[in-house]
Amino acid sequence: MRRRIVSLWFPRLASERALRGRPVEAPFALTLRDNNTERLYCLNPVAEAAGLHRGMGYADARAFCPELQSRPADPRGDRRFLRILRRWATRYCPWVGPEGADGLVLDITGSAHLFGGEPEMLGDMRARLTRSGLTVRAGLADTRGAAWALARFGEGIAAPGDAAARIGALPVAALRLGDNACTTLGRLGLRSIADLAAAPRAPLARRVGPEVLLRLDQALGARPEQVSPRSDPPRHAVRMTLPEPIGHSADVMAGTERLLARLCARLEDREAGARELLLTLRRVDQASQQVELRLARPLRDAHRILPLFERGVAEVDAGYGIDQLRLEATRVEPLPARQATHAGAARSDGLDDLITRIGTRIGLENVIRFLPADSHIPERSFLIAPAAWTSAETGWVGRHPRPLRLFPPEPIAGTGPRPPDRFRWRGMALTAAAATGPERIAPEWWLEDENWRRGLRDYWQVETRQGRRLWLFHTPQDPGWFVQGEFA
Known part of the structure; x- marks a missing residue:
């Protein structure tokens, strides 16, 4: 079976993520400091239509477009959002990996027929992402390099075995080459992928190095290139659904004790400890109450953690009853096994528990030493x-x-x-x-x-x-x- 690769490119991922909650109709851009200079990082279509571009100095952009609105960029949040999109894309195939800071690559070999064919699958991807407020460009081909080139320079589907002809007219930058390599190839008169493929290889390798030929062979299928999916981090969560609703604090604490025993057993198997725990109590009216616990030290001892939930559970409004409990360790840190000693362990544990109890009232960051x-x-x-x-x-x-x-x-x-x-x-x-x-x-x-x-x-x-x-x-x-x- 011939491999089929999809490349998804989100050209305005950062700005569209920032505008999802607070839309802006005027020219808008995210800014990022680079070498003591604020530069435009990602723009919306209105700003691009006004003549602004990525990498432009912020002061120059404001002088050119006084109505420009801006916010600081958040590259870490963008990476987190891309990981969410990667998880979403696994609905189409299990092999999904990141493609730079603003793209995804999917190996859909053998799965397109489940959606009615390749055009229908790409159409479904575009429709869902567009409804979410994201601009996406997609390319589909036999190789990862060809799919990347189509997504960013052509957008479309290359029929099986037709990748070379489909991308031949695209510029050499579509081979994922750097600016220096593209400039050198342009001086040699090699401006398209077809021109590069027809050039003698030995003189070309001596002139521009082996990377150009490697990218060309990967795009044309002469050399393999794998799609490496990233596995999701382990989720430390347990859940209990009750046959009858409960409302007393003692009953909730009893259910929490059972969940803690199961969760701590999982943490012990991974030699980890919980730093932040979230207890979610679902009521029969589908509303939820949450009790958050932040610990002064990583813990996986259920007997020590359980009393720390008492204050939060006592403040829960059970309504007409609680029919489901869910406990999740939202922040986990390594906690390898330690040799027990006779000196100081009990005092240290008691101090950590005291810091946790005080921190639940005034905030852990306000307890200082x-x-x-x-x-x-x-x-x-x-x-x-x-x-x-x-x-x-x-x-x-x-x-x-x-x-x-x-x-x-x-x-x-x-x-x-x-x-x-x-x-x-x-x-x-x-x-x-x-x-x-x-x-x-x-x-x-x-x-x-x-x-x-x-x-x-x-x-x-x-x-x-x-x-x-x-x-x-x-x-x-x-x-x-x-x-x-x-x-x-």
Whole structure:
């Protein structure tokens, strides 16, 4: 059986995806920064009709077309949307793969008759995609290269065995060649695929390299080219349909417990853990209630996860009853098996569960912790980071203790290199009882810091008779005393 390949090209994929929710009738373009310059990334037909083109500078485009509307491009969202289209295209055949950033390639060998033939299949593809608001151009041929050429330069169907004649009049750029190769071939007078196929191969290979002949042979079928479909990532979801509706929180929790046991077993087989879980409760009136749980650490322990659902389940409106439960791990991370030890495991698990409980109320990103930083400057010796996405496996390494409270330096009266015996700070009269130091800290000369312009600092730990334990420093090059911290 002769192979049959379909190439689908979406010339305005990015702009049409952006306009699906908020259509615009005026000239519209997506912009993307390239080498510190905003350039047009994808345009709608109105903008193209106004003379704008892809790669044009945004400032030039606005000067040329003042009514141009724009939004920032989202290449990551475009890739995600293309993956959705790839999944949709599997309704026509199982072998579907991406073709660059704006196309798909399908191996429909043996499946066209299920849709009434090849023209009918392509017609069905175009109709469905057009109803979805997408512009598509399709090509069908015996080879992947010929189908690509037809989709982008000819659009049509090449009969079996007729690919060479069908694409012969197309320009050499239809062979998926770069701009440099096309320019070189044009200087040699080879402007069409037919001209290139008739040229002597040995001199041509020496002049333009082997890639041109490889692409030509792939398009004409002399060399094979596979369609490599991408498998969908595994979906970690379980579902339970109930014979009778339920409405009590205890019943929902009991069903959730069964689903968690099944889901965690699947995660354990893949050595993975869930970071985000979504519990969907379908009511008898077909409305749905959702309970989302974001975990501070990847987990696959059903006994630890189940209590974390209690607060969300208690707030669910069951209506006339819930007849289906669906639990999905929407975000999964690797969680390989670890050797159990007697030290610290229980404390770590309890802290992670506490962070999760607090995070469900105020958001995980709002639960923060201090982490050590590689700097001897007190103000730079720590970092503030969300606790759910960081771990405090190592503590601060230093020979001298640091105060629990650190604040901007506050001047006090004092003279000499040793701490003053009596001084006033924040309206309090304090008397020094003991002093430990000095610890000299030099500024980091490679960084610009206004607070360290005065140079060296000699730090002292001062215990006062009033019970305050303060962290003072003296600047020898510009004599002065300051309080910067307080010990617990």
